Amino acid sequence: MDWVRGEKLGNGSFGMVNIAIPRSRNCQIPPVMAVKSCGVSLSDSLMNEKLILDELKDCPEIIRCFGENFTDENGEKLYNILLEYASGGALADKVKNCPDNGLPESEVRRYTKALLKGLNYIHKFGYVHCDIKLQNILLGPNGGVKIADFGLAKRAEREKVGDFGCELRGTPLYMSPEMATRNEQGPPADIWALGCVVAEMVGGASPWRCSGVADLLMRIGVRGEVPEVPENLSSKGKDFLGKCFANDPSKRWTAEMLLNHPFVDDQDFDDTVTLKERHDEDNASTSPRCPFDFPDWTITSLPSPEYSSESGSWFCKEVILMTGSMSTPPVERLQGLASNHQPHWLSSDEWLSVR
Known part of the structure; x- marks a missing residue:
């Protein structure tokens, strides 16, 4: 070509x-x-x-x-x-620009069903996306969902990293308990991340309230906590998230099962947007983002470029953390993943130049 x-x-x-x-x-x-x-x-x-x-x-x-x-x-x-080229930008920007601190549940249900169709297809072919999050969900010109950024995707049956280290793929805010503690990342991990996406679409912000990556990973991997479910979510929606946030991955519902859940089974996603959605899209800010608008704590083994509709550009933020042995107790292992060093964000010495 x-x-x-x-x-x-x-x-x-x-x-x-x-x-x-x-x-x-x-x-x-x-x-x-x-x-x-x-x-x-x-x-x-x-x-x-x-x-x-x-x-x-x-x-x-x-x-x-x-x-x-x-x-x-x-x-x-x-x-x-x-x-x-997904001209509609990232779903993260749509949620951020929503004046009501979250999308209407009817929209959330339609987006969720479309995401489940995509995830079901990915899992049927034997892959795991490994980095499902709002920034990696793009929208076509008519509002259709497009799952993007397969830079971290892998075969579901891929063996875990050996005893000399552990590899964390993805973003901690969307990380499942089995990934945080045992380095297991199969299709159930994508479903956990989907639950985080749904909670974030409804609440308008991350469902986790924590002080840093160490606190987050300890809560997920050791204390068995689950993300906060928005109070304004319907009973069907809360039940849906309960199926996504089962701590035992073997008890977590699959994408195929969730497609039949009452929260989404009567929803049609026909690649069209309502007049209100089109109005919101037309009035979205086009100002470039400040670096502080981007989600923190991305841990990846490969680069993960993301698209921003506000700046009309892609960006990539990468950190690699390799530590410990898979035989190390979870508490010690998770403590080793985080540093007590608190970066001084206003100092240029704390930033890495990417060219």
């Missing part, structure tokens, strides 16, 4: 994201795409994302990949994947 690199949308340690315009019109290729690019020597995770998206290409709730190629630009050989 012949295309032209357009305006830069963002960049991170994984590489960069730009607008891509095809040189010739094709009914199978949209007139505007997003292209993720990185140096060939750093392209393993991007190639893996492309392979996964190719397998999941027939699901309308998953961002589409239109192809790959290599280019030589400014003396560097780049690997590129061409993706569907």
Whole structure:
């Protein structure tokens, strides 16, 4: 496919994201795409994302990949994947811009059903997304849900990291108990994260109220606490979250089971938006985000680029924590994941430059 690199949308340690315009019109290729690019020597995770998206290409709730190629630009050989451009932005921005501190439950139910369709498809193909959160849920031009960012996705049967260390994938605010304590990350972990997404859509903020990552992981992994369920959620919604927040992953409902739950089973998501939703979208702020608006405490083993509709760009925030042995007691292991060092956010010495 012949295309032209357009305006830069963002960049991170994984590489960069730009607008891509095809040189010739094709009914199978949209007139505007997003292209993720990185140096060939750093392209393993991007190639893996492309392979996964190719397998999941027939699901309308998953961002589409239109192809790959290599280019030589400014003396560097780049690997590129061409993706569907979700002009509606991230669901995180829609929730943030909602004046009522949360979306109406009718909207939450429709979005939830669409997400369950996508997750069910992912799990049926034997994959785990590993980073379900509002920032990785994009909206098409007509409001249709698009699950994005498969940079951390893996096969469900993949073996755990050995006794010399443990690998945490994803974002702690959405992390399941089995991941925090035993490094188990299968389809049930995606369902736990989905529950956090639903609670956040309803409440307008993270369902966790904690002082830091250490406190959070101790509450999840040791004390067996679950995220706070919004009081204004209906009884059906509270029961739905109860099925998502079962501490034992074997008792957590699957995406297929949840599709039949009364909270969503009578909901239709037809890729259209109401007049109110369109009004809210048209009046959303276009000002660039402040760094403090982004969710804290992202722990990943691979870069995880995210899209912001307010700034019209992608961003990537990455931290890698490797510690301990899988035989270490959970309390000691979780304590080792967090540092007592409190960063001074106003000092430039505390920030990492990403180019």
